[in-house]
Amino acid sequence: MFSHFQDLGRNLSSEAQSFLDDAKNHLDNVVDIAASGHLVDQARIRALQAAAMIKSPPRPETLTGSGASARLGERVADRGTTRAMIVTTAGLQKRGTLDALLGALSDRGVEAVVYDKVEPDPGYQIILDGVQQYKDNNCDAVIAVGGGSAIDAAKAIVACYSNDKTPSELVGFMKVRKQVVPFSAVPTTAGTGSEVTVASVVTDPEKNAKYSIVSLKIVPSLVALDPDLTLTLPPAITAASGLDALTHAVESYVSPIKTEESADLSLRAAATIAENLPKAYEDGQDRKVREELAMASFEAGLAFTRAGVGYVHAIAHQLGGMYHMVHGEANAILMPHVMDFYKPKAKADLASLARALGAGSEDESEDQLADAFIAKLLELNAALDIPKTAAPLREEDIPEIAERALKEADGNYPVPRYMEQADCEAILRKILPDQT
Ligand SMILES: [Fe+2]
Known part of the structure; x- marks a missing residue:
């Protein structure tokens, strides 16, 4: 999918607009956000959250x-x-x-x-x-x-x-x-x-x-x-679509507007996908494994409908638009780097994800567990033959990709830490071919 919430922030309904003032009063970490020029973005996200609280998406x-x-x-x-x-x-x-x-x-x-x-x-x-x-x-x-x-x-x-x-x-x-x-x-x-x-x-x-x-x-x-x-989905499509679902689960979990319910759905989906996706990749005929993945994808969809996606999707959409990269694969390549960027503001959430996925051990600090979760993402990618770099990415396109990604995300996607142009470009340079 492209930008699930791309239009939300730019086309706020009057209902959502009326929550802007309220939302500003509830900003976390105002000084930090204001210093980074993202005060309005954060207010818009809070307004959307408030509107979403009033009318929850229907559940099929x-x-x-x-x-x-x-x-x-x-x-x-x-x-x-x-x-x-x-x-x-x-x-x-x-x-x-x-x-x-x-x-x-x-x-x-x-x-x-x-x-x-x-x-x-x-x-x-x-x-x-x-x-x-x-x-x-x-x-x-x-x-x-x-x-x-x-x-x-x-x-x-x-x-x-x-x-x-x-x-x-x-x-x-x-x-x-x-x-x-x-x-x-x-x-x-x-x-x-x-x-x-x-x-x-x-x-x-x-x-x-x-x-x-x-x-x-x-x-x-x-x-x-x-x-x-x-059952007949080829392994590469199984891997890419499963990793898209995992990205929905993870991005919605680190979202600052997650709810108790969306957080439960995100954690359960992430754990189920991490456990079952390598199995489905090895043996596509296992009905039980396929069923687990279908339910996890559904639950991750429910979670991000409430809590949103973030920069992984914002950047992956540009790689999809510009080079026709497979969405799930672009997400998977980017996710460890974006989580590493989030880490200073999302240690507790990344540690919870590590615990849910059985990464690291209980006696480790939050900081260590956050790293263990990122290592687990890289391990999953390797098991599913996902490359570390984005093959079609070219150095000369990086500034434009970063600009477009930030335009898509800012004010629309709830994220734990805001990126500036240089941050986004640095992440893209990490996935340039021949640089790893
Ligand atoms: Fe997606």
Whole structure:
């Protein structure tokens, strides 16, 4: 995903704005933040936190375990659906990923219209064509099946159809006014967490830019986490998507706006991923391991919906945009360095993550445990054949990447320690090829 919360800070709703003054009064560490020029950023983040407290993101009803996608089909039928549009990619249908779901719908007399034109980074036209197909076929429900792109496209389709708007009219914060049509999701990778988040990332091909539609209304109401559908994921995709989920868990845990609930979800997801991802990488056929990872990805998605992501995502998005690096891999390469940067302000949290992952030992200091957690991240990367450097990164691009990353993060992402341009550039130089 691109910037889950990119538009939040720039398009504060009046509800959130009204919390700005209050939020300023609750700033932690004001002197330090003011000295670094991030007072307004921090106030915006606090305002968003306050707004989020008022209206928590809805949590989808979840079906889990082998056969969950067929059970989702049954549930959709039981809800009185007559014609469901499946939003997916052409490859998944060919591989038979939809078979169990389509069978369950058909057995219960629900007609299925398959819209399989979704591509990675779905553009406006894919969304508009999907809306047209939904109308032409008189559908009365949408089921997304796929990775982040399919689910994000489906979110945009239901939002545009139900509100009679184009994607560009809905880009931004809370612009989806009307309730959307019944909407379910079946994620087929354990990583993006899109099945549970409030954001849909859509691409404007004219501007070659990605934007987020952010709304509580586009969270699916029903989700199936079916390990059967992830058994054939290749090891490299398993590793990258799992590490994306781990990044969601870690970034949401070190967030200054985490809640007790989001912190529990983050820690549990991080521990589950660290334990199970190397197993899934070695043997993709283990259903139990796949199920654990699907649930952990879902929980990490819930956690970052509440507590946000941080600089790992902000920088990784630029590497994705500029060089088309795989999102999860870019996150994984960056995460140890960003955590090391956070360390002076996040020792206790990094130590808690170390304890959750079984890194270090109980008699060690917080400082040592924080280092043990960072070492554990590097160890995981090595076990999953993640390189230490970003192969396409070029020295001459570093200032622009850093500038764009800080623009994305500042005021939008809650982070324990703010970066300046030089800090961000220094991190990027650490992952330059031929320098490690
Ligand atoms: Fe991500």
